[in-house]
Amino acid sequence: MAERPTEARHPSAEGLHAVPAAEVFSRLLNAQADAVDALRPALPALEKAAEAAARALAGGGRMAYAGAGSSGLMALADCLELAGTFGIPPDRTPMLFAGGASALLHMTGAVEDDPALAETDLARAALGPGDVVICLSASGGTPYTLAVARGAKARGAQVIGIANVAGSALLDMADFPLLLDTGPEVVAGSTRMAAATAQKVALNLMSVLVGIRLGHVHDGYMVNVVADNAKLRDRAARIVAAISGQDIAVARDALEQSEGAVKPAILIARGTAPEHARAALDASGGHLAPALAATTN
Structure with missing residues (x-):
């Protein structure tokens, strides 16, 4: 498990089960604040990614999102808000979520390991030249998300890769790699915490800059x-x-x-x-x- 930083032991994890609630919250909150700070070194890469997404939409293309599990939920949250906030039609921002709508009611891990689901979703989305797809994976190695990224590139779309592990496959293949180096989780491997927080903030920043560039x-x-x-x-x-x-x-x-x-x-x-x-x-x-x-x- 220690091969990935997100699976490693966090210094604040020691004795977490035995300390008072206020101490639990303090440790978790500090870790969340550190996760947000992890975006600062990533801001130049985030700017490039956002500008690419804005160019795609301004040029008549689409800005798609893709992910599985907690990363997919962060992507979905940002995607769904774009229509109401910026008036961007939903068909311009397709969402590729491992397992589809049914996975939102009962999330299972198996769907993120199935590249065939990604191929089906890619065919349905019909991404191609002029489009951008934002692919999120805390580990940078989720099979569904990697299959979307590979398939989108093969079809001529550009890939924005957001991951929390340096040197991961998603970052290596992305046209616009974005590393959010959040490190270990206080609850080891629970990337719905620090990693997902950093992803959510990154998407917030990106979509607002896209909205600004589009004049919204x-x-x-x-x-x-x-x-x-x-x-x-x-x-x-x-x-x-x-x-x-x-x-x-x-x-x-x-x-x-x-x-x-x-x-x-x-x-x-x-x-x-x-x-x-x-x-x-x-x-x-x-x-x-x-x-x-x-x-x-």
Whole structure:
């Protein structure tokens, strides 16, 4: 087990079963904080990976996710949030999860060892040139994830590999390798802890930069949000009001005219006719700042 750092003995594990709850929590929390700090040396590689993913989406390609077990869950969590947060259609961000939907209700280890499942999922996703797939594996050697990475590369897609073990097979084959060197787990081998925390934070950083590059974030606001419930409709109105400098009533009226789309509503609230607002956004590639500049009287 000691061959992989994630399986090795953590210094804080000694006597963990016998210490008070507060001490257990303190040791675990310190390990989680260390896991987040492990991202700092990886930031340059993370930037390259995010830029590649943004280029794929901007060019009409897709940004897929792939993983098994805890790593797959981290990938799935990020993938599912993209539509609501950044308005990216789900068909542009396919998810390849070992075992499929049934594995989400009852996770079993066997599916991660089955490359044939990866081939089936790859065929269904039809990845190819212009696409990017983000493959996650704490060990960097999960057979399902490696099979996805190999198959995607063979089909012409680029691979972003995220792993927590240096020199692992996934990092070796990835076009954009990203090592999150989180080391041993306090509960040896339980990579749903430090390794998964680092993966989740890395994906958060990556997807936000992708959103920024696509023009879906402006001054920290999610200006491409899909307002499909009461909470998000209220958020959209507040975003329009804040960026346009108008009151909430004007913002709501602008959203009515834009059929709920935040970016054109901001321009409309500032006095731009709806057809001119959409034309300005088309001319700016969907980026709000140049559209605002072009429509300012």
